[in-house]
């Protein structure tokens with residue numbers, strides 16, 4: 001599996017409009033950058049698009065063909081810029097599939113293009129109203145090519161679209177589909193999500209993701225269940241003491257829906273390359289320390305993966321106990337956690353130190369945050385508020401709040417729980433983490 005990501009919604013909007021507004025067949029191309037070439041296939045980012053003029057498309061006895069001139073122009077543009085190519089064309093009827101004419105043309109074109117473009121992946125997609133089918137080709141040793149289907153073709157923007165999600169027809173979602181819509185349920189069933197942290201907040205997220213219908217997950221955590229977790233780790237009970245938190249999360253999620261595919265892995269490390277985070281559609285951060293949170297911020301930017309970051313905390317040093325949380329839905333290319341001055345640089349640098357130095361820090365009272373006070377209803381509130389915004393984003397029902405603050409204390413005059421959107425600062429053009437994204 002693999003992914004094709006439209007980072008600019010207008011790129012997809014223009015391709016779709018081009019393909020939809022014709023009685024015959026039309027062609028369009030996307031120029032791509034390879035973000036990751038993994039075991040399961042490539043992860044590609046759309047950099048630019050080319051719409052093919054009708055004058056360059058000719059009907060033939062068995063279909064429509066692109067003129068040699070137009071093909072040369074597109075190939076030369078890709079070669080000159082070092083990009084890969086995705087070819088799009090339209091069919092009239094859904095579900096879209098490559099016809100035998102398409103297959104004959106692609107059997108020739110794909111190996112030719114892979115070779116011409118110096119081994120960058122080639123891809124082709126058929127559009128039909130409402131959905132697409134998209135496949136990729138990449139070189140194998142010995143002048144062969146490998147072919148696969150994209151797991152997801154996503155459009156990131158105010159609304160997250162998954163263009164190739166197969167419909168979900170499962171009775172268990174009967175009460176939910178009227179709220180989210182069939183397209184959102186299909187998207188949820190297709191998206192691959194990395195849940196980083198399976199502790200206090202992560203355990204709530206794990207259960208809710210399973211109930212919502214997410215079926216493709218990677219769960220990362222190092223920790224084992226301890227007695228002091230049992231006040232809030234909703235995936236575990238007394239009998240799970242000493243079991244890895246990832247394993248208890250997986251067991252509960254599979255008990256909710258046995259079809260869920262879950263890969264469990266150790267937690268984030270400072271220097272780890274974490275290939276498992278490079279081919280996902282969404283990262284959900286449920287970590288309790290700014291070291292890994294900063295790393296997730298970087299991963300989100302580098303892999304062009306949206307990050308839903310959930311932070312909860314108790315500040316006992318405040319004049320009155322501060323109890324609350326913060327949620328951020330971050331899209332690469334927009335203001336990141338560092339732009340928002342949201343991260344504690346002392347905490348980040350402590351996490352970057354070797355384990356021995358970290359132990360020394362702990363001995364001197366600079367903890368890693370794992371022993372912070374925590375309570376089940378704070379975690380539940382934060383996670384569910386975050387998932388409500390995620391639901392709004394995937395369904396398109398309304399604009400999601402990108403930043404939410406949760407305050408469980410209120411003021412002297414007006415005590416009580418408040419959840420409200422935060423006024424954020426614009427992206428910092430000099431940000432050390434995201435300035436390199438144009």
Ligand SMILES: [Zn+2]
Nearest residue numbers: 089099102126
């Ligand atoms: Zn076709």
Ligand SMILES: [Zn+2]
Nearest residue numbers: 336339431434
């Ligand atoms: Zn930034």
